Amino acid sequence: MTDVHVLEDKSHFHGVWVFLEHRRQGLRDVSVQLIGEGRRISDLRNTVLTGVLLGNRVDVLATYALGYGLDRVIVVDDPLLEIYRSRPYAQVMAQLIRRHKPEIVLYGASKNGRDLGGRLHAILETGLAADCVKFDIDAEGNLDMIRPSFGGKSLAHILCKKHRPQMASVRRNVFIAPPHDPSRTGEVVHESVELGPSDVDATLVDFQEFVREGGLRPEEADVVVSGGYGLRDPKAFAMLQELADLLGGAIAASRKAVDSGWVPKMLQVGQTGMTVRPKLYLAVGISGAVQHLAGMQESKKIVVINIDPKAPLFEIADYGIVGDLFEVVPEMIGQLKVLKAGASGARTAVPAAAH
Amino acid sequence: MRVIVCIKQVPRAQELQVDPVTQTLKRVGVPSEINPPDANALEMALRLKDQHAAEVVVLSMGPTSFDESLERAVAMGADRSVLLTDRILGGSDTVPTAYALSETIQKIGGYDLLLCGEETTDASTGHVGPGIAGHLDLPQITYASEIRIEDGKVRARRTAEDGTEWWETTLPCLCTVNFGCNRPREPTLTGKIRVERGGVVTHWSCADVGIDPKKVGLFNSPTIVAKVDTVRLPTRAGRIFSGEPKETVRQLLDSLIADGVISP
Ligand SMILES: Cc1cc2nc3c(=O)[nH]c(=O)nc-3n(C[C@H](O)[C@H](O)[C@H](O)COP(=O)(O)OP(=O)(O)OC[C@H]3O[C@@H](n4cnc5c(N)ncnc54)[C@H](O)[C@@H]3O)c2cc1C
Numbered sequence A: 001m002t003d004v005h006v007l008e009d010k011s012h013f014h015g016v017w018v019f020l021e022h023r024r025q026g027l028r029d030v031s032v033q034l035i036g037e038g039r040r041i042s043d044l045r046n047t048v049l050t051g052v053l054l055g056n057r058v059d060v061l062a063t064y065a066l067g068y069g070l071d072r073v074i075v076v077d078d079p080l081l082e083i084y085r086s087r088p089y090a091q092v093m094a095q096l097i098r099r100h101k102p103e104i105v106l107y108g109a110s111k112n113g114r115d116l117g118g119r120l121h122a123i124l125e126t127g128l129a130a131d132c133v134k135f136d137i138d139a140e141g142n143l144d145m146i147r148p149s150f151g152g153k154s155l156a157h158i159l160c161k162k163h164r165p166q167m168a169s170v171r172r173n174v175f176i177a178p179p180h181d182p183s184r185t186g187e188v189v190h191e192s193v194e195l196g197p198s199d200v201d202a203t204l205v206d207f208q209e210f211v212r213e214g215g216l217r218p219e220e221a222d223v224v225v226s227g228g229y230g231l232r233d234p235k236a237f238a239m240l241q242e243l244a245d246l247l248g249g250a251i252a253a254s255r256k257a258v259d260s261g262w263v264p265k266m267l268q269v270g271q272t273g274m275t276v277r278p279k280l281y282l283a284v285g286i287s288g289a290v291q292h293l294a295g296m297q298e299s300k301k302i303v304v305i306n307i308d309p310k311a312p313l314f315e316i317a318d319y320g321i322v323g324d325l326f327e328v329v330p331e332m333i334g335q336l337k338v339l340k341a342g343a344s345g346a347r348t349a350v351p352a353a354a355h
Numbered sequence B: 001m002r003v004i005v006c007i008k009q010v011p012r013a014q015e016l017q018v019d020p021v022t023q024t025l026k027r028v029g030v031p032s033e034i035n036p037p038d039a040n041a042l043e044m045a046l047r048l049k050d051q052h053a054a055e056v057v058v059l060s061m062g063p064t065s066f067d068e069s070l071e072r073a074v075a076m077g078a079d080r081s082v083l084l085t086d087r088i089l090g091g092s093d094t095v096p097t098a099y100a101l102s103e104t105i106q107k108i109g110g111y112d113l114l115l116c117g118e119e120t121t122d123a124s125t126g127h128v129g130p131g132i133a134g135h136l137d138l139p140q141i142t143y144a145s146e147i148r149i150e151d152g153k154v155r156a157r158r159t160a161e162d163g164t165e166w167w168e169t170t171l172p173c174l175c176t177v178n179f180g181c182n183r184p185r186e187p188t189l190t191g192k193i194r195v196e197r198g199g200v201v202t203h204w205s206c207a208d209v210g211i212d213p214k215k216v217g218l219f220n221s222p223t224i225v226a227k228v229d230t231v232r233l234p235t236r237a238g239r240i241f242s243g244e245p246k247e248t249v250r251q252l253l254d255s256l257i258a259d260g261v262i263s264p
């Protein structure tokens, strides 16, 4: 019934592709992590794993990428592909996919990954499942694409049975990066595609990089002290930083605190921010919207400080304090300092979480 | 100048709960709202209307219950609205949705700027906006938090993971708008009166637009939801302390020490 827009008989489609995002001659984390999962899927399907690299002078990077477990890398090298741009990247990917007919294509669920995937799946008229957290192969050999729905309250199994390729995106830090093996060899294939200056329809006129003023990164920290709209102003984050320092952790924030301009965007936890799974997640003045939970609910221990006993975040808390954060946090800092100094001189507060 | 804003009506996310007995989502009786990022897109359009005397047309695809959101959009200041509504659209995934919205946009015609939200709170894919741009072969700028139009050109600020980008492109184009980048205005009295008078929502069927029935609906969607598992989150201690901070903090720290999360 749907044959009108099925690309072709699906038995003609083979192999797993990973779209490789890069920046400053380095692969992005999410792409490296996807190579690991892509390897597992292609082994299950008994097929070849290909990385696709679009850029300008990216040969060295292509060879390096093989070391993460790819069998080959398809490179399209063109000055017009120097930076990510929606239309040329989508044009090139559409041509490559029509030419080589991969069975599965995986993307990072980054801003650019979604920008590209969303455009491409409409052009190719095939399925694209966003933010997958797990993959399986079903009895008929389809990719079972598992993604959270309703903010993680359920997991939906998405299948794309009749259309090929089956496409999916995955957020950063969902899969673990495979080790790099410099001795691994593979093929680097250069492809040419039809692409002209008229395909470039947008110009990047300015870029201001977010700067990190040092400090531990929330994705890497064992303890994350996260602040929300309840903090009322940016100054209160200094208090959270002090608490985080005492616990050997990093600070993070809800989107509402980020959108208020109190902390940089790169500290945002949640559906449209980062995913963290620390040993301790301490949420201060955060209500617990589903989009926030999506980024932290897998933390080992969750501690909530909120003045409102009905705040939804208490529902998934290991421990909680109902109280005014402007009283509770200073008290906590005080008690931790005492612990650290050692009440009798013999006790030192070392965050066990650090080991 | 004509701006078309695509909005979807969604259940209020905060009110969605899993039924403890059946382990399914309780959707009945949950109040609806304009998908929050779409409300930001609409506000963006209304500001462009204030600056450039643009005409703002709001477009949605869904059941007639979506009229509620379209009427609200008009009460906020949109000029008119279109609802693409047809039973055969039921169960469409992002591919038919982007296709059907593109066809409807072409039927409305004469557009300069198309706006979508960054993503919906019920599907959370963010694929429909770029999908429409792909179908219509338009330039696209996603995650825009500011849009300026000068001399027929668009400049938009895009928030990426590692920094803020400013993109420039030509009209017509499609932008998706960042959630929370502005404060959507409240409906006005004159707006409400216009809605009272009626006729602010136009209903179109697929046949009205010329949408190919073989390209929409559940059976023509590339993806299907094969099954849904309820997530049983690990049970947590759930000990909530209240009272004097001195005491509650001591209880908390003692518990964390006892669990070995921090060591004295
Ligand atoms: C498409 C989309 C994507 C989104 N993505 C994300 C995301 O990635 N991450 C994210 O976090 N959100 C995201 N959101 C937003 C989300 O829906 C919520 O709006 C947001 O998480 C709320 O942030 P908050 O908890 O800090 O603020 P609020 O909901 O306003 O909560 C503030 C809390 O502080 C408490 N409080 C106030 N004063 C005190 C005090 N003195 N002491 C103690 N407690 C106090 C209040 O009781 C309240 O619970 C997204 C929304 C949409 C629509």
Ligand SMILES: Nc1ncnc2c1ncn2[C@@H]1O[C@H](COP(=O)(O)O)[C@@H](O)[C@H]1O
Residues within 6 Å of the ligand: B006, B007, B008, B035, B037, B038, B059, B060, B061, B062, B094, B097, B101, B115, B116, B117, B118, B119, B120, B123, B124, B125, B126, B127, B128, B129
């Ligand atoms: N049924 C719909 N009607 C109108 N616009 C929609 C619809 N579905 C999605 N959109 C638009 O596409 C954006 C992204 O949606 P999604 O891909 O579902 O996350 C939304 O913010 C809307 O602007």
